[in-house]
Amino acid sequence: MSQVAPRRVPARADAWRPQDEVLNGLIHKCIEQAYRRNAETGSMAAFFGGVIVLIILGVIMSTGTGNPLLAIVVVVLLAGSGLMYAGMNAPAPKVDPIRILDVLGGPGNLPAGYLVYPAAWRAGMPEFLNKVSDRQVAVAARLCREHPGSVADLIRLVATAEQHAHEHAYGRSVTEGDIYRYAHRATVEWARLAPAPMMAAH
Structure with missing residues (x-):
């Protein structure tokens, strides 16, 4: 029985990563x-x-x-x-990755941009995203730089956008682009109303 390959850190087209x-x-x-x-x-x-x-x-x-x-x-x-x-x-020490960032509220509490930060993926991000689809992660990665909330906020937004896209597909197949459009509109509005994130200037 073949094993599922571990999910890799999502990469953005512009190769951006948070610089805080x-x-x-x-x-x-x-x-x-x-x-x-x-x-x-x-x-x-x-x-x-x-x-x-x-x-x-x-x-x-x-x-x-x-x-x-x-x-x-x-x-x-x-x-x-x-x-x-x-x-x-002596065996290599085993660490529960999802607990590594407890002092910061866990990986889901990191600013959305940290979805594409490699170190976060060594500190519980894969475990946090365990039940999130690859398509949702891909859409979230495209939005993470401009999203003013946390990783958890962004993932919830993308999941809601996907549900909304399905409800308005009218028999068509829902694509990643459909989900992105709905989520992007919500992100732009959220960013307009919310305070600018500290790392936006980086």
């Missing part, structure tokens, strides 16, 4: 901290678990052999071997 250095830096920092925190948590859990096992083993050996010194030597040797094995075979 502060927010970009925060996203990268969140990614870095998430992996570091996960690695530290896993390492400490394994370390303390190993220490408890070795202490129990040492007590059993000391009681059984009547030789505490021998028990200590064996425990030290096992501890050294265990640490070496753990260091060489």
Whole structure:
């Protein structure tokens, strides 16, 4: 059974990407901290678990052999071997991507332009868009630069535009262009009424 290829970062025809250095830096920092925190948590859990096992083993050996010194030597040797094995075979830390940007409200709370920002796609964006169709993502990517709301706002708008296009198709097939036209009109009006986004100048 073939696996579905992971969705790639959508690209705009003008190759635009958001240039808000502060927010970009925060996203990268969140990614870095998430992996570091996960690695530290896993390492400490394994370390303390190993220490408890070795202490129990040492007590059993000391009681059984009547030789505490021998028990200590064996425990030290096992501890050294265990640490070496753990260091060489430790699995890559697993991070829940959708939680990486929790401090920023999650990937859906990012400004709409971050739909096309690669780092956001390493911080939960694919998971956030898991139930969104490729066509909706493509339309959203075309609109994300001018849309004044969040990624979640933009996706909802595109989904509504697609539904509206179907309702007025009158038997025709709905195309990406149809959805874009409806969504673009709404975006222009929204942008006219809403405050200009900070990254619009970039």
